[in-house]
Amino acid sequence: MAGSDAGHAFPALGLATAFLEAGDEVIVYTGERWRTAAAERGIDLRPLPGLAARPDEDDDDAGAKLSVRAARMALELAPELAVSGVDLVVSDVITIAGGWAAELVGIPWIELSPHPLYDQSCGLPPIGAGMDVGVGVRGRLRDAALRAMARPSVAKGIRQRRAAREGIRLPAESVPVARFVATLPGLEMPRPDWPETAHLVGPLLFEPTAAVFDRPAGDGPLIVVAPSTAVIGAGDMGSMALAALADLQASRPLRVVYSALVPPEGERVPDGLVAGTARQDDLLSDADLVICGAGHGMLAKSLLAGVPVVTVPGAGDQWELACRVRRVGCGRLVRPVSQAALAEAVVAVLDEPSFGRAARRVAATAAATVDPVAVAHDVYARVVADADRSGRMGACV
Numbered sequence: 001m002a003g004s005d006a007g008h009a010f011p012a013l014g015l016a017t018a019f020l021e022a023g024d025e026v027i028v029y030t031g032e033r034w035r036t037a038a039a040e041r042g043i044d045l046r047p048l049p050g051l052a053a054r055p056d057e058d059d060d061d062a063g064a065k066l067s068v069r070a071a072r073m074a075l076e077l078a079p080e081l082a083v084s085g086v087d088l089v090v091s092d093v094i095t096i097a098g099g100w101a102a103e104l105v106g107i108p109w110i111e112l113s114p115h116p117l118y119d120q121s122c123g124l125p126p127i128g129a130g131m132d133v134g135v136g137v138r139g140r141l142r143d144a145a146l147r148a149m150a151r152p153s154v155a156k157g158i159r160q161r162r163a164a165r166e167g168i169r170l171p172a173e174s175v176p177v178a179r180f181v182a183t184l185p186g187l188e189m190p191r192p193d194w195p196e197t198a199h200l201v202g203p204l205l206f207e208p209t210a211a212v213f214d215r216p217a218g219d220g221p222l223i224v225v226a227p228s229t230a231v232i233g234a235g236d237m238g239s240m241a242l243a244a245l246a247d248l249q250a251s252r253p254l255r256v257v258y259s260a261l262v263p264p265e266g267e268r269v270p271d272g273l274v275a276g277t278a279r280q281d282d283l284l285s286d287a288d289l290v291i292c293g294a295g296h297g298m299l300a301k302s303l304l305a306g307v308p309v310v311t312v313p314g315a316g317d318q319w320e321l322a323c324r325v326r327r328v329g330c331g332r333l334v335r336p337v338s339q340a341a342l343a344e345a346v347v348a349v350l351d352e353p354s355f356g357r358a359a360r361r362v363a364a365t366a367a368a369t370v371d372p373v374a375v376a377h378d379v380y381a382r383v384v385a386d387a388d389r390s391g392r393m394g395a396c397v
Contacts, residue, residue, distance in 0.1 A: 001048060001077075001091040001098025002112075004031020006208075006261070007297050008092050011114035011182050014204035015090060015372060016043050022373045027084065029077070029098065037208040048095070049076040066096060066157065067164035073097035075168060078104040088380050090180070093118075103170055108383045110376060111176040115296035115317060116183045116324075117198060121191040126150040128316075130323030133189070178379045180372050184300055186362030187324055202369035203300035211278040213257055218272060220253030221288035221350055224307075226280070227260050228293025228314060237312040237337060239266030241291045244342040246270045257283060281305070288356075289349055291342070294322035294333075303330060306363045308355035310345045312337050330358035 002012035009030045016026045020042060028038060029048040038045035050073035078101040081089070089109040091098030102109035118127045125131040125143045134143040162172040179198040181188075188200065215222065223245060227238035238260065245256050246268045258264045258275035269275075280298070284290070284305035292298040294313035299321055302309050309331035313322035325331040332345040332355075349355045 001029045001089065001095050002114075003048070003092065003095050004033055004051065007295055008094060008114055009034050010206040010208070010297060011112065011204035012090070012092060013038060013041075013043060014206035015112065015180075015182075017041055017206065018204075018373050019376075022377075024373075027086070029080075034208065037206075040210070046080075049073065049080065050097070066094070067160040070097040070100060070161075071164040071168045074100035074104060077101035081105050081107060088376060090376070091176075096174070099174055099176055100165065100168070100170060103174065104168065108177045108380065110379065111179045112204075113179065113181045113183075114204065115321070116188050117179075117181045117191075117194075118317065118320075119195070120147065120150065120154055121189075121193055122147075123192040124189055128320050130319045132323075132327055177383055178375060180375070182372075183296065184303060184362055184365050185368045186303070186328060186365035187296075187300070187321070189324070199372070199375050200369050201372035201375070202366050203297075203304055204372070205281065205297075205301055205304075207279045207281060209277055209279065211276075213259070213276065213278040213283045214274055215286060216255035216257065216272040216274050218253055218255050220255050222255045222257065222286050223346070224280075224283060224287045224290045224292075224302075225256065225258045225260075225264075226290060226292045226298045228295045228298075228318070237291075237293055238264055240337055240339055241312070241342055242266055242270060242273070243268040244339040244346065247339065248343050248346060257287075259283065289346065291346070294318040294325070296321055299325065303359050303362045304366060306356070306360040308349050308359045310334060310342065310349055312342070328358055328362060330355055330362055 002008040012028055012030060016028045019026045026043060028043055028045045032047050035045050074097040077097055081101055082105045086107055089098055089102035089107055090112050091109055093111055093113045099109045099111060120127055124133060125146050134140050165172060179195060180201045181198055182201050182204045184203060185200055225238060225241045242264055243266060245254055248254055249270050256270040256273050258273060259280055261277055264275050280301055284302060284307055287307045290302040290307050291310045294311040295318060309325060311322040311325055311331055312334050313319045322333045326333045332349055334341045334345050
């Protein structure tokens, strides 16, 4: 279960592909816009009931979306699960209606975070601030003060969620049987309170097309421009990046590919530009640099290929991720964005080998992840075994 935004639907479809390859039967509930891409891979995609906001629902109210609306969607989804023969549900961390619906019909479920773990931690500054852990007494005091400032908002969200769950006769707290964190360990921040049931499964990648990009002519560095697919992304990043690269071509050879679901806008583009929608994983095998909005999907895909990045973050978690990339040393962060700032960052990353080395170090951390399909099978087997034992104990009593 996942919403229709690419940043959430693609990891769900990537995980579904892995389950299919393991011989499992899979249903993906998400937006219908991905039906063709799913069908090409043999995935049974069904529209997620109640996904669209109703006229009386505020789609910009995150608290309502993650509570009242989630409860309404869970009630619509539960009957489908009850008759579909589903054994296990994997529900996106934002699309919590999937997990709640599973609870309503007594099906175990796993929470999927298609990015680093964003739970607030007693050992970190508030997630979203983009800050590293404070050093020394002053740093620890700073982090504690920031956590205290964020605490009322966190508490409000918890109250909203509990009230919504109680409204559909679920216990106040939801407890998935496991949690999948689909990121590279190199993008995580060490924390003293890592959840016992959380597993780092690595990025779950999915390409919506089988087409491949033609490579631009020439022998200069290959730069990929990949604007954010999220509504929170910096809207002018794509056109500004192309204009900056067109200026740079006057002083150095550059090859540019614009990878996006929609065509590029703007009057100035680099010579020899290749633009379209095709497999990004294939393209990244030849890339020297990626300019992106710091959404987790493109970041993880780039770093997994060992390619350094220039990020132009928008709102939400893009700022958090861009700051982590900058601290790790595998990219530069540009905000506020301008053509001059983008051009300077591109030159800096291309000319300094340390950025590429850092990206390859992050890629190497993929070796520390676990197979989500194997974990799901193990978790489900334990749930079934526990249920059998409980049944036998009940029979003896």
